[in-house]
Amino acid sequence: MLQGQLFSKTILPTLLHExxxxxxxxxxxQGDQVVVVSSSLDVYLKGWCQQQGIDLICNQLEVRAGRYTGELYQGDCGYAEKARRVQQQYSLSDFELVYAYGDSPNDHAMLALADKKFYQWQEIKS
Incomplete structure (x- = not known):
């Protein structure tokens, strides 16, 4: 089993905030579409998100000739890039209400896209 898969099964669930x-x-x-948007790596988030039935937008490691290069494919998915990738993948106007949750300054641009936003588990009133 790849280390990322092992991490997603054994460690990642223990790190999630209640x-x-x-x-x-x-x-x-509620039947909502749930998407994890993270600047963490796909090698350990992908398996967990698939198990949970959750979409994923995150940093992806570049692969060449079947090997990880250590570089990020399409650059870093942090800060404003999080918001850009969300807008690239989803037409937010198609949703009646958009919720976003974040816990670091890295999430501010993404939170700005939402109708209901939560920062460090507290709702931000607009």
């Missing part, structure tokens, strides 16, 4: 787990479950029960 509020995040609750919100993911709540949104899924």
């Amino acid at each position: 509020y995040a787990k609750q919100q993911i479950t709540w949104h899924q029960q």
